[in-house]
Amino acid sequence: MIEFLNVTHTYMNNSELAHNAISDISFNVSEGEFFCIIGQTGSGKSTLIQHINGLIMPTCGKVLVDGFDMSQKKQLISGRRLVGMVFQYPEHQLFAETVYKDIEFGVANLGITGDEAHERITSAMEAVGLCVSEFSEKSPFDLSGGEKRRVALAGIIAMRPKYLVLDEPMAGLDPMGRQSILSLLQQLQSELGITIIMVSHSMDDIVHVATRIAILSRGKIAAIGTPGEVFKNCELNAMGLKLPQSIQLIRSLRERGIEIENDMLDEDAIADELLRRYLHA
Amino acid sequence: MLKDITLGQYYPAESCIHRLDPRIKLLAMTLYIVIVFLAQSLYMFIPLAAFVTAAILLSKVPISYMLKSLKPLKWILVFMFLLNLFLTKSGTEILSFWIIKLTTGGIYKAFFISIRLVFLVLGTSLLTLTTTPILLTDGIERIFSPLKVIKFPAHELAMIMTIALRFVPTLLEEADKIMKAQISRGAQIDTGSVFKRVKAMIPILIPLLVGSFRRADELAMAMESRCYHGGEGRTKMRVMKLTLGDGICTLIMISLLAIMIILPQIFPMLAIMP
Ligand SMILES: Nc1ncnc2c1ncn2[C@@H]1O[C@H](COP(=O)(O)OP(=O)(O)OP(=O)(O)O)[C@@H](O)[C@H]1O
Ligand SMILES: [Mg+2]
Numbered sequence: 182m183i184e185f186l187n188v189t190h191t192y193m194n195n196s197e198l199a200h201n202a203i204s205d206i207s208f209n210v211s212e213g214e215f216f217c218i219i220g221q222t223g224s225g226k227s228t229l230i231q232h233i234n235g236l237i238m239p240t241c242g243k244v245l246v247d248g249f250d251m252s253q254k255k256q257l258i259s260g261r262r263l264v265g266m267v268f269q270y271p272e273h274q275l276f277a278e279t280v281y282k283d284i285e286f287g288v289a290n291l292g293i294t295g296d297e298a299h300e301r302i303t304s305a306m307e308a309v310g311l312c313v314s315e316f317s318e319k320s321p322f323d324l325s326g327g328e329k330r331r332v333a334l335a336g337i338i339a340m341r342p343k344y345l346v347l348d349e350p351m352a353g354l355d356p357m358g359r360q361s362i363l364s365l366l367q368q369l370q371s372e373l374g375i376t377i378i379m380v381s382h383s384m385d386d387i388v389h390v391a392t393r394i395a396i397l398s399r400g401k402i403a404a405i406g407t408p409g410e411v412f413k414n415c416e417l418n419a420m421g422l423k424l425p426q427s428i429q430l431i432r433s434l435r436e437r438g439i440e441i442e443n444d445m446l447d448e449d450a451i452a453d454e455l456l457r458r459y460l461h462a
Numbered sequence: 463m464l465k466d467i468t469l470g471q472y473y474p475a476e477s478c479i480h481r482l483d484p485r486i487k488l489l490a491m492t493l494y495i496v497i498v499f500l501a502q503s504l505y506m507f508i509p510l511a512a513f514v515t516a517a518i519l520l521s522k523v524p525i526s527y528m529l530k531s532l533k534p535l536k537w538i539l540v541f542m543f544l545l546n547l548f549l550t551k552s553g554t555e556i557l558s559f560w561i562i563k564l565t566t567g568g569i570y571k572a573f574f575i576s577i578r579l580v581f582l583v584l585g586t587s588l589l590t591l592t593t594t595p596i597l598l599t600d601g602i603e604r605i606f607s608p609l610k611v612i613k614f615p616a617h618e619l620a621m622i623m624t625i626a627l628r629f630v631p632t633l634l635e636e637a638d639k640i641m642k643a644q645i646s647r648g649a650q651i652d653t654g655s656v657f658k659r660v661k662a663m664i665p666i667l668i669p670l671l672v673g674s675f676r677r678a679d680e681l682a683m684a685m686e687s688r689c690y691h692g693g694e695g696r697t698k699m700r701v702m703k704l705t706l707g708d709g710i711c712t713l714i715m716i717s718l719l720a721i722m723i724i725l726p727q728i729f730p731m732l733a734i735m736p
Binding site for chain 1: 672
């Protein structure tokens, strides 16, 4: 379990420019969840998730990963092994001569070599949809943006983290690319039981995959809960966010007198439902 | 991590010093350095001190901020002080112990050199604190532009400086990000032997380098697609006009120079060291 206990982070503490990026944040993420964090630009999402890996330390409060206190140096090392972190534009961190070697970097840092390393690397490449024979010996710098991102993702997945933290993994990809990353993550969560914590700023991407959503606004949690709860109770517009299109559709249908009870249907299901009613009428 | 490093520390404020033309400020700075070196005795720092104090007060930069610029210099100061203190052998001897001899001349010189250094740093920091790097390079370009007739690349040099300055924070930010990314992939940057540490830098330096080339490429493309073709025939967005303040500043600097030259003539005994 990942626990945030009254975490505050102040950038450039003790200076004229001190500024609370997140303040007094508390929440838990349990194992097996697909937890999404959403919020406007500058709301503190990246700051928040970097705490999970101890890359930045809370100014006040505590972050616990499976009970390891990430602000204690000894426990930090154990905690870090549980968490895989994928940054915004992860393709910028590639460095090795070949795709294979780049994915190997993290695995080797865990002290894993030989057959097990090879098995992990190839299965991670397959998981992200990179053909092993085709890509292994290519230079990561010769790939397209989307392929690079897959390599970066594979580099983390091969480390088999228990918690996978991703900062806007879909930014800058086309709809197909977004969809395939999203279904990959869903697969990791449902089949391998990896807990996923993902930052996004598009509601449409996450509404149908998230088990819980936290909405961040000006460094504070404005709402937290299942997608249904969050959309029912929360004034999204005031926080510069939009309702997912499927929910907008259901609401505008409702205004016109067509009642669809289940708020959480996706666009296809709504179309089916409307078609069914039309045929029955 | 890396982001705490501040470079070209501009202090934004509304003051008459901030408003001065950067060319005048640069020339005043050159004059100021000459003046500091003209001061040949401790007494001559008095008018200089009055001038610097007035300039700092006028600039509205907090004193604490000014003093911070001296901080990186503290070891050099201490070193210079001790060196002069013990190695100067002039005047009367006060203390003698083993090979160390303390003389009045040494004490005097140690103070003198330290104060001169402090004055130099205070003056130059006042320039960078009150002028944005962009204005500064713009000023440099204009000062050197008459040299274009002898093919001196004033515009190109200024452009290189501007771009370099512009990308310092970006590069630091990028380095910070890459470092974090590799740390979370298990890279051990701050432990192990020297050899291990150097090796651990590779996963950071390569992406940084690749990123810089990408940036340079993008920037070149962006500049070209907006018809940048070097300095020739290029007009300026910021038109620099000298104002009354610039005149007054020049006048003050020249009077200060005059005072520093005339003072030792009127009171010749002030010029000599004891
Ligand atoms: N290294 C830093 N130093 C100082 N301030 C920072 C730093 N990083 C972020 N901030 C500030 O903290 C606040 C939160 O930033 P953060 O990067 O967490 O936002 P975000 O929600 O991830 O935004 P985005 O959607 O644009 O990625 C912002 O106001 C930002 O200006
Ligand atoms: Mg962010």
